[in-house]
Amino acid sequence: MEDLRQPSAAERVRTLVESRVSAALSIPGIEPDELGSGVPESRAVNTDGDVILLVPADSPAARAVTHAQDDEATAVMEITDVAPVSVPHRIRGRAWVAGWLTAVRGPALGEAAKLLAAHDPTSPSAHSRRWSVLRLEVGEAYVDDLWGETHIEPEDFLTAEADPLCRHEAELLQHLATAHPEQVERLQHLLGEDALRLVDRRRAVPLALDRYGMRVRFCGPHDGFDVRFEFPEPVRDVSGLRREMHRLFEAAH
Numbered sequence: 001m002e003d004l005r006q007p008s009a010a011e012r013v014r015t016l017v018e019s020r021v022s023a024a025l026s027i028p029g030i031e032p033d034e035l036g037s038g039v040p041e042s043r044a045v046n047t048d049g050d051v052i053l054l055v056p057a058d059s060p061a062a063r064a065v066t067h068a069q070d071d072e073a074t075a076v077m078e079i080t081d082v083a084p085v086s087v088p089h090r091i092r093g094r095a096w097v098a099g100w101l102t103a104v105r106g107p108a109l110g111e112a113a114k115l116l117a118a119h120d121p122t123s124p125s126a127h128s129r130r131w132s133v134l135r136l137e138v139g140e141a142y143v144d145d146l147w148g149e150t151h152i153e154p155e156d157f158l159t160a161e162a163d164p165l166c167r168h169e170a171e172l173l174q175h176l177a178t179a180h181p182e183q184v185e186r187l188q189h190l191l192g193e194d195a196l197r198l199v200d201r202r203r204a205v206p207l208a209l210d211r212y213g214m215r216v217r218f219c220g221p222h223d224g225f226d227v228r229f230e231f232p233e234p235v236r237d238v239s240g241l242r243r244e245m246h247r248l249f250e251a252a253h
Contacts, residue, residue, distance in 0.1 A: 009150035010160035018162040042123035049158030062132040084170035093145025104133040
């Protein structure tokens with residue numbers, strides 16, 4: 001039975017896809033060095049579960065789709081999730097989304113442009129000739145992160161929802177790390193006696209946030225370990241998160 005106190009594998013992949021963390025396209029027959037500026041400028045997921053990508057019009061990725069048989073190319077998008085705070089072993093996970101890449105043209109281009117603009121208002125206009133819009137139809141996905149390694153079917157990716165905090169997680173973690181380090185440190189008082197002995201003289205760093213809870217890494221000179229602090233109920237937005245963080249800090253006082 002799925003644990004309702006943690007994000008599913010499909011939710012974790014969907015969150016990474018819709019976040020701003022680094023992503024890169026890999027296309028058979030094109031060397032990684034050639035892709036260069038083919039790294040997506042922005043990305044979003046449409047209602048069909050396809051990943052919409054904005055790439056430079058002169059990029060190898062855009063050209064590969066143009067010259068592919070039936071205007072379709074197989075591709076893999078690799079996403080690397082790096083913690084936005086200073087902590088040992090900063091890579092929190094990786095996800096791979098594999099499928100078929102096609103160019104978005106005609107009436108569909110207008111809808112794709114609206115989707116990209118809504119998801120990232122700071123991204124360039126998809127209507128500019130300098131940019132191309134591509135569609136990655138998801139065939140399968142895989143994630144290897146702090147929760148473990150899991151394969152995801154396209155149907156599960158389609159129905160999953162990105163975590164509502166993902167667009168704000170980086171700034172929230174940075175704020176906690178710089179403005180509230182003592183409160184984060186005091187969370188160790190919520191641990192059992194055995195865990196308390198382990199965290200002695202270790203630096204507490206807020207490592208990850210999602211609607212279900214917060215993960216803190218207790219860092220020593222040579223090693224460290226993570227502790228998960230779960231919320232009683234999943235939060236829906238940043239306001240809900242603030243209430244839960246206040247409750248958590250009060251409990252640890």
